[in-house]
Amino acid sequence: MAWRSSSDLSGWDLFAAQKFGIDVGMTVWRVVGGFLFAAVIAVPLGIAMGAYKPIEAFFEPFVSFARYLPASAFIPLLILWVGIGEAQKLTVIFLGCFFQLTLMITMIVSDTRRDLVEAAYTLGCKDTGVIRRVLLPGAAPEIAEALRQVLGLGWTYIIVAELIGASSGIGHMITDSQALMATDHIIAGIVVIGLVGLITDLLFKKVNQRLFSWSLLR
Amino acid sequence: MSRLSIRNVGKTFPGVRRGAAPTQALLPVGLEVADNDFITVLGPSGCGKSTLLRLVAGLEVPSTGDILLDGAPIDGPGADRGVVFQSYTLFPWLTVRQNICFGLREKGLPQAQQRDISERFIAQVGLQGFEDHYPKQLSGGMQQRVAIARALANDPKILLLDEPFGALDNQTRVLMQELLLGIWERARKTVLFVTHDIDEAIFMANRVVVFSARPGRIKAEVASDFPHPRHYTIKTSPEFMALKARLTEEIRVEALAAAH
Numbered sequence: 110m111a112w113r114s115s116s117d118l119s120g121w122d123l124f125a126a127q128k129f130g131i132d133v134g135m136t137v138w139r140v141v142g143g144f145l146f147a148a149v150i151a152v153p154l155g156i157a158m159g160a161y162k163p164i165e166a167f168f169e170p171f172v173s174f175a176r177y178l179p180a181s182a183f184i185p186l187l188i189l190w191v192g193i194g195e196a197q198k199l200t201v202i203f204l205g206c207f208f209q210l211t212l213m214i215t216m217i218v219s220d221t222r223r224d225l226v227e228a229a230y231t232l233g234c235k236d237t238g239v240i241r242r243v244l245l246p247g248a249a250p251e252i253a254e255a256l257r258q259v260l261g262l263g264w265t266y267i268i269v270a271e272l273i274g275a276s277s278g279i280g281h282m283i284t285d286s287q288a289l290m291a292t293d294h295i296i297a298g299i300v301v302i303g304l305v306g307l308i309t310d311l312l313f314k315k316v317n318q319r320l321f322s323w324s325l326l327r
Numbered sequence: 328m329s330r331l332s333i334r335n336v337g338k339t340f341p342g343v344r345r346g347a348a349p350t351q352a353l354l355p356v357g358l359e360v361a362d363n364d365f366i367t368v369l370g371p372s373g374c375g376k377s378t379l380l381r382l383v384a385g386l387e388v389p390s391t392g393d394i395l396l397d398g399a400p401i402d403g404p405g406a407d408r409g410v411v412f413q414s415y416t417l418f419p420w421l422t423v424r425q426n427i428c429f430g431l432r433e434k435g436l437p438q439a440q441q442r443d444i445s446e447r448f449i450a451q452v453g454l455q456g457f458e459d460h461y462p463k464q465l466s467g468g469m470q471q472r473v474a475i476a477r478a479l480a481n482d483p484k485i486l487l488l489d490e491p492f493g494a495l496d497n498q499t500r501v502l503m504q505e506l507l508l509g510i511w512e513r514a515r516k517t518v519l520f521v522t523h524d525i526d527e528a529i530f531m532a533n534r535v536v537v538f539s540a541r542p543g544r545i546k547a548e549v550a551s552d553f554p555h556p557r558h559y560t561i562k563t564s565p566e567f568m569a570l571k572a573r574l575t576e577e578i579r580v581e582a583l584a585a586a587h
Contacts, residue, residue: 227386228416232430232481233406242429246420323420326463 123297129282133301136267136278137309139195143202144263148256151210158211159218159248160240169215172208180205181269193274198267205266206259213255217248250321257313264306330517331360331383331485336392338378351542352378355391358536358545360485363515367522367532367551369574371582375543376521380489383519384410396484406430409478413490415470417462423473424449424458430481448476451510468499475507485517492527504530505559512556525574526562537577540585547577 123129158165180201187197221244229243271280279298286294318325337355342348353375360366370376381387383394385404394401396408404410417426427445436444449458452472462470471491478486488507492500508531511518522528528535529551537547551570553561561567 222416224412224414224416225418227404228410228412228418229429230386230404231384231406231408231410232477233433238433242433243418246418249420321420323461323463326419326461 123282123294129298129301132278132282133305136271136280136302137305139198139270139278140202140260140263140267143199143267144206144260146199147203147206147210147259151207152214152252152256155211155214155252156218156240156244156248158215159221160244165215165219168211172211176208176212178204178208180266184270184273188274193276198270198275198278201266201270202263206263209262210255210259213259214248214252217251217255218244221247250317250324253313253317253321257310257317260313261306261310264302264309268302330362330364330397331358331519332393332395332398333358333360333379333383334393334395336379336382336389336394338375338382338387339390353382354542354544356543356545357392360517360519362517365511365518365520365531365533366536367520367528367534368536368538369522369525369528369578370538370543371540371578371585372523373585374538374540374581376538377489378543380410380487380519380521383485384408384487386410406434406481407484409481409483409486411471411474411478411486411488411491413493415462415467415474415494417470417473417477419462422459422461423454423465426462426473427477427480429477434481444480445476448480451479452476452506466499468495468503471495471503472506475510479510479514479516483516485519488518488520490522491520493522493524500524500527501559507531508557525571525578529567529570529574530557530559530562535574537574538581540581546581549574 154168158168183204184197184201187200191197191200225243225247226239229239234242267278268280268283271278272284275281275284279302283295283298286292286298334357335355336353336357337351338353340350340352342350356379358366358379368376368379378387382389383396383401385401385408401408418429421429424445427448428441431441431444445458449455452475454469454472454476457465457469462473465473475488475491491507492503495503504527510516520528520531522531532551535549535551536545537549538544539546549570553567
């Protein structure tokens with residue numbers, strides 16, 4: 110039965126015998142967890158920076174600088190500081206997503222049409238009303254789009270995080286397979302990463318289209 | 328007492344770059360607008376007439392002078408001055424009805440009342456059947472009708488219009504003028520209407536205020552006392568033509584000055 114170990118069945122073997130499903134689950138949870146953590150802070154901060162110039166002036170230099178720091182370069186440092194557990198993986202994703210997301214949302218919110226803001230003021234809105242009823246709904250479709258793109262970015266970081274000091278996850282499986290010269294498993298792992306990324310992306314897109322149908326009108 | 332009192336109001340914008348000369352958009356002007364008056368402000372492009380409107384709206388702060396509405400100085404924009412802009416400023420994520428209710432919701436009016444008021448103004452601007460359309464599904468003329476309804480629904484003390492029909496084709500513009508004038512003849516709101524179209528200025532107004540080229544100042548004030556209700560056919564009457572000839576001459580001089 111030697112021919113059955115050929116690569117066309119290695120994917121099946123991975124899931125059935127090697128519990129690869131658990132690895133995929135771990136990876137997805139890390140990406141989504143780190144991403145949500147980043148989004149929960151970046152969305153309000155980005156909106157505040159986009160809406161208020163002084164807040165932008167205060168945070169922007171640091172965030173712009175931090176954006177250029179590659180998250181993967183922090184991995185050795187994070188291992189020393191927070192260990193090799195889940196916290197380290199989540200932090201890598203957080204670092205990779207947070208600064209990027211904050212700056213994108215700042216840009217989106219500060220690009221809000223000036224005339225719409227003025228119209229809202231003449232209709233009786235105060236500052237908080239303008240943020241709640243003009244800046245937020247107007248920027249929401251683009252913020253959702255930015256979230257979708259940055260989630261994709263999170264996927265590129267997680268594998269790097271899992272290549273070093275991980276005991277589960279797709280990246281870990283790939284490093285293990287490398288030691289065993291199991292190229293078929295490595296390729297299967299890469300394909301699975303691509304597929305899961307694609308599926309989350311499509312889901313995200315569908316939800317955005319459903320939520321913001323007005324922005325698709327021409 | 329006049330409703331809107333513009334006293335010695337001027338506006339100078341600082342230079343864009345450091346050290347650049349400031350731009351004087353508006354020389355100190357004075358204008359009294361009576362209750363229920365319909366005033367058009369006529370002038371060549373870039374003469375500061377829109378600046379005057381934005382000052383009254385509270386979207387700009389005057390460099391000199393005071394603006395009083397019912398005796399109280401204007402401090403920032405507010406719901407007592409409804410504005411219709413030249414650009415389409417409907418909120419694209421809201422339907423026609425939600426746009427018209429925008430100010431009413433801000434005031435915290437109950438839903439039922441919002442619905443009654445929006446119903447009335449949707450009928451006034453002839454948009455029945457389009458209540459649930461989004462702005463992008465409407466033509467330019469329809470969007471401006473919604474913008475007028477949205478401003479009127481708030482029941483402002485004064486309605487400010489900044490070349491609201493400037494981006495529309497000629498036929499639509501004429502129909503819009505009649506629509507707005509019809510609303511005014513019924514409701515008698517105080518209106519300040521900025522335009523560069525001479526026909527429009529005469530047809531709509533009780534009084535036409537002619538602006539000079541930049542820096543803007545009031546060059547002439549001309550009564551346009553055609554009886555109401557006005558029919559579009561008055562545009563070809565001898566009186567109308569005579570007034571138009573006179574204003575054309577006034578504006579031409581200014582347009583030439585602006586071009587040089």
